[in-house]
Amino acid sequence: MTPEELTRRVREGVPLAGALGIEVLRAGQDTALLRLPPSTLSLRPGGTASGPSLMTLADVGIWVPLLVATGGADETRTAQLQISFLRPAGDAGVLAEVRIVRQGRMSLYAEVWMRGEGQEKPCAHATSTWLRAAGPR
Amino acid sequence: MTPEELTRRVREGVPLAGALGIEVLRAGQDTALLRLPPSTLSLRPGGTASGPSLMTLADVGIWVPLLVATGGADETRTAQLQISFLRPAGDAGVLAEVRIVRQGRMSLYAEVWMRGEGQEKPCAHATSTWLRAAGPR
């Protein structure tokens, strides 16, 4: 699947991702790079990406490599996600680098580092456990 | 502050909460009850509230008692949030019961139980640490 196809798939599957304009820039079976553009929906007054928009970016981002690996048929579900907010993301876009750390038969574990565009240091870090097949969520 | 005022404040502070139509039903200094209505933005195809919409509900929900305690002036920020998805939320609304477990000088800790309307068992559980003053996020 191309980044464009993945962007479309992700926005269909999670309408919030579409409303936020989240875009897949690059994707493989173990990694992905996504971008959250700045918008009136993502930014808080004062101009920094809100926590919930970063959580959406992280959760959707982890889904992308799983879609790549299955040609879009993925049935894995988030079991647990934890996110730590490290510094303001700023009012530019936010980039999310996703890495699938472990692919198991029943579950997988991934991490996402997020950075405000033009910033060197991360604004947030998420880790997440997903379960295969008819799991929770 | 009345539930109506809190609903307005929360939607201004986190535009995603406004787009999702999240509503404050009841609030005190240590607890709150919020509702996420079903909508094309919150539901995934197949009709169940998406993970990111539940994360938004949890994060915004914890903010409500802090706004009550400060008359809307709260400056506390999410440091860390973790959410576990337990079962599908369904396609009705989702209720979130917020409880501030510990209020410290520097930080606070809260939990949120979420339930699909008409369901007895929780669909998700979030716990979160917030930092006072000019902290992260």
Add this chain to the structure above:
Amino acid sequence: MTPEELTRRVREGVPLAGALGIEVLRAGQDTALLRLPPSTLSLRPGGTASGPSLMTLADVGIWVPLLVATGGADETRTAQLQISFLRPAGDAGVLAEVRIVRQGRMSLYAEVWMRGEGQEKPCAHATSTWLRAAGPR
């Protein structure tokens, strides 16, 4: 299984729990009550139960109802555990109230509230996801 049998089983399965003298006081298929006694191994200088001893108490505690449900044959494994430290546990014993929140086919989710003996307010809160069968750890 009696509390005595469970205490023995838990100490055999996790030698650290034995060294700490962790004891099962009460147990069912969905709940358990355990006690960590004060000792030179559990207390930090100054006299408060250390973080690692509370983590051991929480992890071992969640195992107890699973042992009850299977007559000691349990094969479930911790996938993820998160703990928040809320206030000093003090230098008395620490009680842990375990509750299995959700039992699924593949996974389960539990929480543990810990309190220093004689204290009303919790000193720590843990939540944890476990996977059935030949899972991680």
Add this chain to the structure above:
Amino acid sequence: MTPEELTRRVREGVPLAGALGIEVLRAGQDTALLRLPPSTLSLRPGGTASGPSLMTLADVGIWVPLLVATGGADETRTAQLQISFLRPAGDAGVLAEVRIVRQGRMSLYAEVWMRGEGQEKPCAHATSTWLRAAGPR
């Protein structure tokens, strides 16, 4: 402080770390490398490092760079720790690579990757938020 001094300091501060024989191999202000040796205390029957011994390793490990930065006077406390177990650690020693991701005025955030000796892939990943000064735990 030398690794030997840090090992001593850590074992005094957290007696469980001493009982487990946890050793500091290398340490700076932002990173550290520790080792948990195999022992009858750390291993579960069947021979793999127990979850609680890995949690102890992670928690103590994050403390080390903070001790380096303050010459052993550190007053920071764990607020929250989450650990994901990825695969069995095996019955050799376990190495923990600690990295302080963010040092803030009030709080800090760190991660720890743990690997069974001789294994390429991690057996566990921990992330943790600590609070400065008279905080929780």
